Amino acid sequence: MNEELAHLHEVSIGYVEPLVQDITIEIAAGDVIAILGPSGIGKTTLLRTIAGLVRPLSGDVELGVEPRGGLGYIPQRLGLVGNLSVRANVEMGARVRLSKWHLPFLPLPKDLNEEVTNCLESLGIDHLAEQPVRILSGGQQRRVATARSIAQAPKLLLADEFLGELDDDNVEIVMSAVQHVIDKQNSALVMVEHHEELARQVANRIWKIHDGRLIEED
Numbered sequence: 401m402n403e404e405l406a407h408l409h410e411v412s413i414g415y416v417e418p419l420v421q422d423i424t425i426e427i428a429a430g431d432v433i434a435i436l437g438p439s440g441i442g443k444t445t446l447l448r449t450i451a452g453l454v455r456p457l458s459g460d461v462e463l464g465v466e467p468r469g470g471l472g473y474i475p476q477r478l479g480l481v482g483n484l485s486v487r488a489n490v491e492m493g494a495r496v497r498l499s500k501w502h503l504p505f506l507p508l509p510k511d512l513n514e515e516v517t518n519c520l521e522s523l524g525i526d527h528l529a530e531q532p533v534r535i536l537s538g539g540q541q542r543r544v545a546t547a548r549s550i551a552q553a554p555k556l557l558l559a560d561e562f563l564g565e566l567d568d569d570n571v572e573i574v575m576s577a578v579q580h581v582i583d584k585q586n587s588a589l590v591m592v593e594h595h596e597e598l599a600r601q602v603a604n605r606i607w608k609i610h611d612g613r614l615i616e617e618d
């Protein structure tokens with residue numbers, strides 16, 4: 401049995417009224433999970449609940465990852481800093497791995513600096529490193545957000561529609577960069593994906609939200 405990274409036990413998610421109820425499911429190292437379902441059904445809410453950003457209405461979410469840096473989250477609205485360069489945004493991910501005494505204006509240690517360069521290369525955005533993020537296209541910004549999360553070296557990566565706006569070649573670039581991290585660190589990816597066919601190509605588990613329930617496909 402692979403290492404368990406998260407366990408949801410009889411979890412009900414939502415804000416005031418429940419959106420999805422009675423979720424009991426585990427996430428193990430090596431999993432690539434796609435969450436499918438129509439708009440407004442609760443996919444983002446589920447990711448945010450696993451990430452600890454939203455409290456479950458009932459039930460328990462147990463995480464088996466380090467609280468600092470072990471969990472990566474790529475939000476649907478990417479949360480990049482538009483006026484900073486691509487490189488500075490990706491460095492923010494890497495900085496999570498430093499002790500809290502490493503002040504944000506100090507340069508990164510050499511090994512992490514090299515890792516940031518590798519992340520930029522693996523996502524095909526090294527030529528954009530010095531550009532401010534705000535001038536990039538939507539798909540380029542998505543790759544910056546992915547590079548930032550990968551630089552963090554998370555054990556569990558939660559990604560909300562991070563393949564959106566990417567053409568086939570870039571989907572391949574992003575997925576192979578993420579798969580590399582999963583293999584290297586024995587981590588897992590949980591992704592929300594609108595495009596069902598694409599989800600089936602890249603994921604090895606499919607979760608569907610339907611009628612207020614989460615159903616895992618065989």
Ligand SMILES: Nc1ncnc2c1ncn2[C@@H]1O[C@H](COP(=O)(O)OP(=O)(O)OP(=O)(O)O)[C@@H](O)[C@H]1O
Binds near residue numbers: 438441
């Ligand atoms: N902070 C919030 N407070 C109250 N209700 C919210 C909040 N965030 C989202 N909702 C509501 O919860 C429902 C589910 O939203 P959620 O963002 O999880 O959907 P989704 O499945 O990710 O949709 P999409 O595919 O459009 O991104 C929606 O009706 C939304 O309006």
Ligand SMILES: [Mg+2]
Binds near residue numbers: 443
């Ligand atoms: Mg959403």
